[in-house]
Amino acid sequence: xxxxxxxxxxxxxxxxxxxxxxxxxxxxxxxxxxxxxxxxxxxxxxxxxxxxxxxxxxxxxxxxxxxxxxxxxxxxxxxxxxxxxxxxxxxxxxxxxxxxxxxxxxxxxxxxxxxxxxxxxxxxxxxxxxxxxxxxxxxxxxxxxxxxxxxxxxxxxxxxxxxxxxxxxxxxxxxxxxxxxxxxxxxxxxxxxxxxxxxxxxxxxxxxxxxxxxxxxxxxxxxxxxxxxxxxxxxxxxxxxxxxxxxxxxxxxxxxxxxxxxxxxxxxxxxxxxxxxx
Amino acid sequence: xxxxxxxxxxxxxxxxxxxxxxxxxxxxxxxxxxxxxxxxxxxxxxxxxxxxxxxxxxxxxxxxxxxxxxxxxxxxxxxxxxxxxxxxxxxxxxxxxxxxxxxxxxxxxxxxxxxxxxxxxxxxxxxxxxxxxxxxxxxxxxxxxxxxxxxxxxxxxxxxxxxxxxxxxxxxxxxxxxxxxxxxxxxxxxxxxxxxxxxxxxxxxxxxxxxxxxxxxxxxxxxxxxxxxxxxxxxxxxxxxxxxxxxxxxxx
Numbered sequence: 001x002x003x004x005x006x007x008x009x010x011x012x013x014x015x016x017x018x019x020x021x022x023x024x025x026x027x028x029x030x031x032x033x034x035x036x037x038x039x040x041x042x043x044x045x046x047x048x049x050x051x052x053x054x055x056x057x058x059x060x061x062x063x064x065x066x067x068x069x070x071x072x073x074x075x076x077x078x079x080x081x082x083x084x085x086x087x088x089x090x091x092x093x094x095x096x097x098x099x100x101x102x103x104x105x106x107x108x109x110x111x112x113x114x115x116x117x118x119x120x121x122x123x124x125x126x127x128x129x130x131x132x133x134x135x136x137x138x139x140x141x142x143x144x145x146x147x148x149x150x151x152x153x154x155x156x157x158x159x160x161x162x163x164x165x166x167x168x169x170x171x172x173x174x175x176x177x178x179x180x181x182x183x184x185x186x187x188x189x190x191x192x193x194x195x196x197x198x199x200x201x202x203x204x205x206x207x208x209x210x211x212x213x214x215x216x217x218x219x220x221x222x223x224x225x226x227x228x229x230x231x232x233x234x235x236x237x238x239x240x241x242x243x244x245x246x247x248x249x250x251x252x253x254x255x256x257x258x259x260x261x262x263x264x265x266x267x268x269x270x271x272x273x274x275x276x277x278x
Numbered sequence: 279x280x281x282x283x284x285x286x287x288x289x290x291x292x293x294x295x296x297x298x299x300x301x302x303x304x305x306x307x308x309x310x311x312x313x314x315x316x317x318x319x320x321x322x323x324x325x326x327x328x329x330x331x332x333x334x335x336x337x338x339x340x341x342x343x344x345x346x347x348x349x350x351x352x353x354x355x356x357x358x359x360x361x362x363x364x365x366x367x368x369x370x371x372x373x374x375x376x377x378x379x380x381x382x383x384x385x386x387x388x389x390x391x392x393x394x395x396x397x398x399x400x401x402x403x404x405x406x407x408x409x410x411x412x413x414x415x416x417x418x419x420x421x422x423x424x425x426x427x428x429x430x431x432x433x434x435x436x437x438x439x440x441x442x443x444x445x446x447x448x449x450x451x452x453x454x455x456x457x458x459x460x461x462x463x464x465x466x467x468x469x470x471x472x473x474x475x476x477x478x479x480x481x482x483x484x485x486x487x488x489x490x491x492x493x494x495x496x497x498x499x500x501x502x503x504x505x506x507x508x509x510x511x512x513x514x515x516x517x518x519x520x521x522x523x524x525x526x527x528x529x530x
Contacts, residue, residue, distance in 0.1 A: 033358040039400035039426065041468035061357025067284035074357045099287035103354040104294045105324070105362075106317045113280045144309035147302050148280035212312070 002027045002054045002088045002200075004238035004270065006262040008255045009245060015045055017252045022052060025259060027088060029056040029242050035085075036077045046085060056089035056200070056242070057082055058169075061103070064123045064137065065096030065110045075130055082131050089200055089240070091136035091169045092127070094120060094160060111146035112156040117163070124164035136199045137161065138169035141177040141206075141215035153178065154192040167199035170239075172229045173221065177206050177213040186228055195236045203229060203262060204244035217246040221258055229262070233269035241266060295353050321349055324359040328393045329366060331444040332386045335379065344373055360397060363390060381435035388437050388472060391429035391463045395470035401425035401521045409523065416526045418493030422486045422511070425521030427465035430484050431472075434458050438474055464519060478502070482510055483519065491526075 005026030010018070018028075028049055035042050049055065059078055062070050082090055095107040110116045120137075128134055139157050151159075161168045170193065179186035203226075205219025221229075221243070233239070243258040281302060293300035293310060294317045300310055322345045326333045333341040348369040354362050367390060370376050371383035412420060424430075431437070438459050439452035460480035463472045475483075478499050485495035496507040514520035 033360065036358050036360065037397035039398060040396055040465070044468060061359070063357055067282075067287055071357065077358070096287060098357060099284070099291050101355060102291050102295060103357055104291060104313075104317045105320055105354055105357065105359050106294070106313065108290065108294075108313065111280065111283070111286065113283070115280065115283050119283055143312045144304040144306065146281075146286070146304055150280070209312075212309075214312070 002056070002240040004240055004266055006241050006243065006259040006266065007053075007056065008243045008259055010049060011246070011249050013249050014252045014255070019048060019052075021252075023252075023256055025053060025256075026240055027054040027056050027242075029058050029089075029244075032057050032059040032078055032081055033061050035081055050085055054089075055085055055087040056091065056240075057085070057087040058138075059090075059092040060107070061097065061105065062092045062127065063096045063098040063103075064092050064094060064127070065108075065116060065120050066098050066123065067115075067119050068099060070123050070127060071098065075127060078127075079130055082133075089136060090131060090133065091138055091200065093140050094137045094157060095140045107140045109140070109142035109144060109146070110156075112149040112151045112153060113146075114150060117156060117160055120160050121164045124160070124166050128164070128166060134166050136167040136169040137164070138171050138202065139174050139178075140171070141174040141181075141213075143181060143212060143214075145182060152184070153182075154189040158192055158194060158197075161197045162194070166197075168193065168197045169200045169202060170198050170232065170236075171202040171204070172232055173202065173204045173206055173225050174215060176222070176225050176228050177215050180213045187231060190228075190232050190235055193235070198236050198239055201229070201232065201236075201239045201241040202244055203241060203258070217244050218248045220254075221261075226261070226265070230265055230268075233265055234272070237273050238266040238269040296350065318346070320359070321345070321354060321362065324362045325349070325366065328360075328363040329386055329389045331389055331441050332366075332370070332382065334444045334450070335382060335385065335440075336376070340375070344370065344376070347373070360393075363393070366390065381433065381437055381440060384431070384433035384435055384437045385440055387433075388431045388441055388461060388463075391431050391461075392470045392472060395427040395429050395463045395465055398465070399426040401427065401465075401518055404515050404518075404521065405523075408525065412525050418491060418496075419526035420492050420523050421489055421526075422492060422495075422514075422520050422523045423489075424483060424487050425464070425518055427463075427470065428483075428487075428519050428521070429463040430480065430487060431461040431463065432458065432480060432484075433461070437461070438472055441472065462519065464517075478506070479510055482507075483514065486514075486520065 003026045007025050007027035010028040010030050093107050097104050175186050175189050203221045204217045206213050207216045241262045292298040325345045367383045367386035376382050435457045436454045439454040443452040460477050461472050462475050481498035496503045499506040
């Protein structure tokens, strides 16, 4: 189990500092594929972290939205990792990256069609059966829309989660980025989310490139995203929250600062819940 | 009627990986280029992280163009980017603009061996008790196997010296200017390391890696087999290069 507190992404430059300082964090999140090796150093590190923190295993390469299904060899490696480390959370992206055996190794957007919805639901259910546990799927940031969409993004996401029987990893930064890039109301998106399905929240930094917001995971969480996070917590209540930072990785203290801000918001949300129940 | 998802995804990958045009139209149209640039940069950077010395030897721009052409011919085949780059050495050997650097392919081969070693399974303790149970007259039939992190690379060029000279902080001047190099890659406290061994020892290890029985592998030492085979084997086991063995079936 993970407390409704803040965690950070576990990245190699911080391994030693985290083991030496053991900062108070609700969990550590890893990218699954960084630990797909059969042996070696990364897995030995991870054994040390699991003794100290709950783990969240976050996949980036399974391609849950592929029409042709997920690759069994990839799923087998994920299963080996999950069964060995028994993480508190397992998640993947509601996107696709592979077709015909070729991989773009990118979180590519799905068309919001009934066909794509069915494909994602079937793949998620297959993964959950293999892993023997429910997973969380994450709403991704996107830079384009396919012309033949049959529903809005929030309808697509909510319906996938409902039909697959999985949880939602709500990425608040991605909602903000998409709302700006595609011109929708981020708060209306939050209103459409079934609070009971949300098992984790992601926060990250983005950057403006021309008129477009790009989800770089290489900066502090933007003020507008903190505002949207507070709005999400007011609707959902507190949830385990991750600070993601994947490029130009800063000192550990910068991540811990961001996690401390998330913790304060989580505490306020918890206090508010308690008052409303009292 | 919407485009079938499987067809849409194949065409979209053509647009990403082969710079093909994409239909039906997406909005905004220039977003395709955002994805193309991101996909290319991710793949190139994954390849560069497996081949840092190769990149240093040719420079970033040359490497980027070689990577682009190689990935066009051999697209990423896994959702795990650590798998990307198998076959890059062979590509470089046939890559016309790299002809002036005939050792480049072997340097890349050494880097891939180190890369694979890093991710390989941990070696299990050698089973001396089981070895002691094999009757002496059957020793020649035992098939020894190298430990999972061990890789073998040979080159007509001094590629280990070139590799060492191009590590961070080194000025690129190799300590030797002649090969051939017979290289063993092994893992020492999780860190892959490469070292040169003599030709006969390398051929002996290579025969074991191919699955040869001990008596056949020992032929690598030629006339010196009697003096050298026992030592080579016991040193291989003691140093962890030789990790396991399959005993011959006593019934045959």
